[in-house]
Amino acid sequence: MTPLFPSVVIDLMGTFVFALSGATLAVRKQLDIFGVLVLAVCVGVAGGITRDLLLGDVPPMALKDTRFLVAALAAGLVVFFASRAIEKLNKPVMLLDAAGLGLFAVSGCDKALEFGLTPLPSVLLGIVTAVGGGVLRDVLVAEVPRVLREDVYALAALLGGLAFVLGLKAGLPELLAMAIAVLLTFVVRVLSVYRGWQAPRAPGS
Amino acid sequence: MTPLFPSVVIDLMGTFVFALSGATLAVRKQLDIFGVLVLAVCVGVAGGITRDLLLGDVPPMALKDTRFLVAALAAGLVVFFASRAIEKLNKPVMLLDAAGLGLFAVSGCDKALEFGLTPLPSVLLGIVTAVGGGVLRDVLVAEVPRVLREDVYALAALLGGLAFVLGLKAGLPELLAMAIAVLLTFVVRVLSVYRGWQAPRAPGS
Amino acid sequence: MTPLFPSVVIDLMGTFVFALSGATLAVRKQLDIFGVLVLAVCVGVAGGITRDLLLGDVPPMALKDTRFLVAALAAGLVVFFASRAIEKLNKPVMLLDAAGLGLFAVSGCDKALEFGLTPLPSVLLGIVTAVGGGVLRDVLVAEVPRVLREDVYALAALLGGLAFVLGLKAGLPELLAMAIAVLLTFVVRVLSVYRGWQAPRAPGS
Structure with a gap:
């Protein structure tokens, strides 16, 4: 068993x-119970597995530590049996996605620093970790991934990663730096959706 | 040259x-000879490469052992020149896919056990190996992957992996445990299609 | 800092x-500045990262050497601000793609040889490296990848890889063998588009 270290909890x-x-997306697409569980597991572990592959930490933690599979399957079952309640939330996929975005942006960045990468590639790996699960989710149901469609998405993960790195540099305790960075990513992403922040499009498009 | 060990043959x-x-799918989509060969190679080796990447066994066997490339190219040529005969089969893609599903579910699980993973993650890796090729095939031709659309797919691979692990625990010879597990996966998958087995959908969907 | 070795430059x-x-594709799909940058980075580094993962050279060079990220972001910015000029080129995505195809076919093959793979798998890895970025680009915008749709695509990368291997065998200096192979891939690919070379389709299709 892995010790209950913050980055594992994150x-x-x-x-x-x-x-x-x-x-939630699987239920909305009317997939059956197995499709729901498969999509839950794929999306839940894809970002972390991508991160671990890129860092050379294999087998990836999601395969070595059974709790990841259990967490993803539990999430799938919760949604399957409580989908009506979840659908009452306004934009549930977006909100959950924004939370995952922040958590993985920070965990990816943190693990990359631990593995000796310098800050810039670490922030980049955080973004990859953060968007990996969502990209797989959207590609599997044949939609253009959110990271390409939406204005402030990779940017929110980038800000989270930068906040985490700067927080560490400023001497904040790791856990506090993590919490701030996750929250920042979440808030920026959710605000950008509700306020309809738009990034500029190419002059010639 | 790798020795002629059962798991390589599988x-x-x-x-x-x-x-x-x-x-077969490439021919149906009217791709040319190169598209057919590319899709044959991609789908043939994707599951095994994914498995090897996740286990840290790189370069993957499909790149080190030329026979994999030869097998995939041979399959592509067979289909290209005999596509009429193959199309006469009822649902050929499904039947071949079911066979591949069983073979890779077992080979993935077997290799994961060899690399020291515990049974549950090994079964999971078997599923990943088994569905990898099919997911890539469907994503490349822009279809929602079979593993999400169909009721009993990942489940069949799961049952195969479990049967293999239990067979080994029960002291069966490895080759027998493999054969039983492959057959079980194939039969469950094919029966589920012909009988139209349906898994429950979410109460609220 | 990595030394300015030809294969890094390539x-x-x-x-x-x-x-x-x-x-360029992102601008045409009217993505915003972030979408353009994300797609530029993904497509720019995907082939190389795939190659490095398959060779076990992790973290991949694109993450360790900051110049890759800088090159991809610079390309994204150039396109964003000069998209009108670029669109005046005839088939700009195709031409750029053909150049990338040649460069990566050779760099993938070269690196595989350095890592001790034999020629045939090395040429194959070159093809994987070469088509990786384009496949990701097309999958992300939900199009069937060029490598499957177009007649002479993987074939051009194959010819480039073969030319490089044969050039080395014939005792050419590495840089010259590279230049010839890149040029060959580019010319074959571009000619095939302008001349409309068609590969045969399956007899029964």
Whole structure:
């Protein structure tokens, strides 16, 4: 058993909320119970597995530590049996996705720093970790991924990663820096949706 | 040259049948000879490469052992020149896919156990290996993957993996446990299609 | 800092032109500035990252060497602000894609040989490296990848890889063998588009 270290907890929470988002989309697409569980697991662990592959930490934690699979399956079951309640939330997939985005942006960045990468590639790996699950979710149901369609998405993960790195540099305790960075990513992403923030399009398009 | 060990043979057979399924779909989509060969190779080796990447066994066997490439290309050529005969089969892509599903579910699980993973993650890796090729095939031709659309798909791979693990625990010879598990996966998957087994959908959907 | 070795330069050039092709497609799909940058980075580094993962060279060079990220972002910005000029080119995505195809076919093959793979798998890895970025680009915008739709695509990368291997065998200096192979891939690919070369389709299709 892995010790209850913050970054594992962050990872498990990210897995859970991304799995919720995948399962919710699966229910909306009228997939059956197995499709819901498969999409929950895929979306929940894809970002972390991508991160671990890129860092050379294999087998990836999501395969070595059974709790990741359990978290993703639990999320799938929760959604399957409580989908009516979840659908009452306004834009549930977006909210869960924003939470997962923040959690994985930070966990990816944190793990990359631990593995000796410099800050800039670490922030980039955080973005990859954060958008990986959502990209897989959208590609599997044949939609153009949110990261390409939406104005402030990768940007929110980028800000979260930068906040985390700067927080560490400023001497904040790791857990506090993590919390601030996750919250920042979440708030920026959700605000951008509700306020309809738009990024500029190419002059010639 | 790798010795003629059962798990390599299983792997080569899986590569061949998945390559057949990819090539058959490519012909149906009216791709040319190169598209057929590319899809045959991609689908044939994707599951095994994913498995090897996740286990850290790189370069993956499909790149080190030339027979995998040869098997996939041969499957592509067979389909290209005999597509009329193959199309006379009822649901050929489904049948070949079901065979590949069983072969890779077992080979993935087997290799994961060899690499020291515990049974549950090994079964999971078997599922990943088994569905990898099919997911790539469907994503490349822009269809929602079978694993999400169909009721009993990942489940069949799961049952195969479990049967293999339990067979080994019960002291069966490895080759027998493999054969039983492959057959079980194939039969469950094919029966589920012909009988139209349906898994429950979410109460609120 | 990595030394200015030819294969890194080839790689950086490939990253740049593939990033241009990704960004140009993003602009055409009316994505905003962030979508353009994300697609530029993804397409620019996907082939190389795939190659490095398959060779076990992790973290991949695109994450360790900051110049790759810089090259891809620069390409994204160039396209964003100069998209009108670029669109005046006839088939700009195709031309850039053909250049990237040649550059990565050679760099993938070269690196595989350095890592001790034999020629045939090395040429195959070159093809994977070459088509990786374009496949990701097309999958992300929900199109069937060019490698499947177009007649002479993987074939051009195959010819480039073969030319490189044969050039080395014939005792050519590495840089010359590279230049010939890149040019060959580019010319074959571009000619095939303008001349409308068609590969045969399956007899029964």
